[in-house]
Amino acid sequence: MDTAPLVEDEIRDGRKLIQQLVYHGIDVTVGFWIRFRPEEETGLEFCIASKNVDQDGWQAAYRTIHTAVHRIPADCRPWSYVADVGVLQLVGLNDPLVTEVLALRDRQPGRNRFRRPDIAKHSVEELYIYPPVTKTSGLATINVGTAAEPEFIDLEKVPMVTIIRDSAGPSKVELVGGGKPPRALEGDDAQRFIAQFDAIRKQIG
Numbered sequence: 001m002d003t004a005p006l007v008e009d010e011i012r013d014g015r016k017l018i019q020q021l022v023y024h025g026i027d028v029t030v031g032f033w034i035r036f037r038p039e040e041e042t043g044l045e046f047c048i049a050s051k052n053v054d055q056d057g058w059q060a061a062y063r064t065i066h067t068a069v070h071r072i073p074a075d076c077r078p079w080s081y082v083a084d085v086g087v088l089q090l091v092g093l094n095d096p097l098v099t100e101v102l103a104l105r106d107r108q109p110g111r112n113r114f115r116r117p118d119i120a121k122h123s124v125e126e127l128y129i130y131p132p133v134t135k136t137s138g139l140a141t142i143n144v145g146t147a148a149e150p151e152f153i154d155l156e157k158v159p160m161v162t163i164i165r166d167s168a169g170p171s172k173v174e175l176v177g178g179g180k181p182p183r184a185l186e187g188d189d190a191q192r193f194i195a196q197f198d199a200i201r202k203q204i205g
Contacts, residue, residue, distance in 0.1 A: 006033055006044075006113075006128055014046055015130060017069065017088075019160055019176050022133045024068045026061075027051040029093055031130040032101055037123040045089045049101075053092035062090050097122065105129050110165040134161045134201075142196045144189045153193070158183075163194055 010033060018031045027050045035044045052061040065088075091098055100119035104127075114127040136155035145151035155161070159177040166172070173185040173193050185193050 006035065006126055010046075011128060014128075015162070017046075018048070018130055018133050019162070020071070021048070021050075021065060021068050022135050022160055023177060024071070025135075026064060026068060028133065030098065030102055030105065030132075033126075033128040034097075034101075034124060035126040037125045044087060046087045047089045047091060047097070047101075049091050049093055049095065049098040051093060053090060054094065058090060058092075065090060101127070101129060110171070112164075131162055131164045134163075135159060136161050140200055142193055142200075144185060144193050151189075161197065163197065165194075 014031060014033060018028050021028050028048055029051060030049045032047050033044065034047060048065070050061060050065075052064065056064070093099075097119065104114070104117060104119060112129055112131065114129075115125075117124055117127050119127070136159055140155065142153045142155065143150045144153055153175065158175045158180070160175070162174040162176070164172040164174070170186060171190050171194060173190045175183045175185070
């Protein structure tokens with residue numbers, strides 16, 4: 001059983017998979033890595049909680065996700081940890097573990113990594129919860145510069161946004177897709193983006 005701590009390659013590969021699923025219109029309500037303690041005898045799992053499971057059934061949702069995985073662009077490979085979906089656990093939103101993970105995320109917004117959290121009556125050694133990925137189709141242009149020196153980002157050309165809200169440090173924004181290399185925003189640029197993005201989402205409900 002795998003008991004080694006999560007490494008950045010595993011976290012990176014999981015993020016790529018979530019982005020790929022969202023890009024293809026698959027719901028990812030929450031994605032997370034969970035490592036159980038040895039007494040659980042299950043080791044490391046990568047979990048995707050999706051409304052598609054509740055709506056379409058597990059088998060149909062799994063086939064859809066499997067198809068999306070095999071559409072991953074060649075320049076994003078190799079996927080040494082989740083490309084074969086070998087460690088993937090696909091679950092619906094009513095799963096007790098998912099309910100606990102969502103509650104933990106809501107209690108501690110901006111925090112991603114947890115050591116020995118108390119969740120779902122399981123013995124958990126490590127938990128990593130991904131920030132939500134948002135598909136931006138239909139949203140507006142955002143200015144990450146200033147009024148005097150504007151720098152506009154057209155969200156129609158950047159189809160996915162991940163906002164990493166860090167309560168212990170500066171927040172970050174990842175922009176992915178649209179035929180352009182991934183871009184990260186930090187500092188004042190990130191704060192300006194987040195403020196405008198939140199305002200837009202609030203307006204459209």
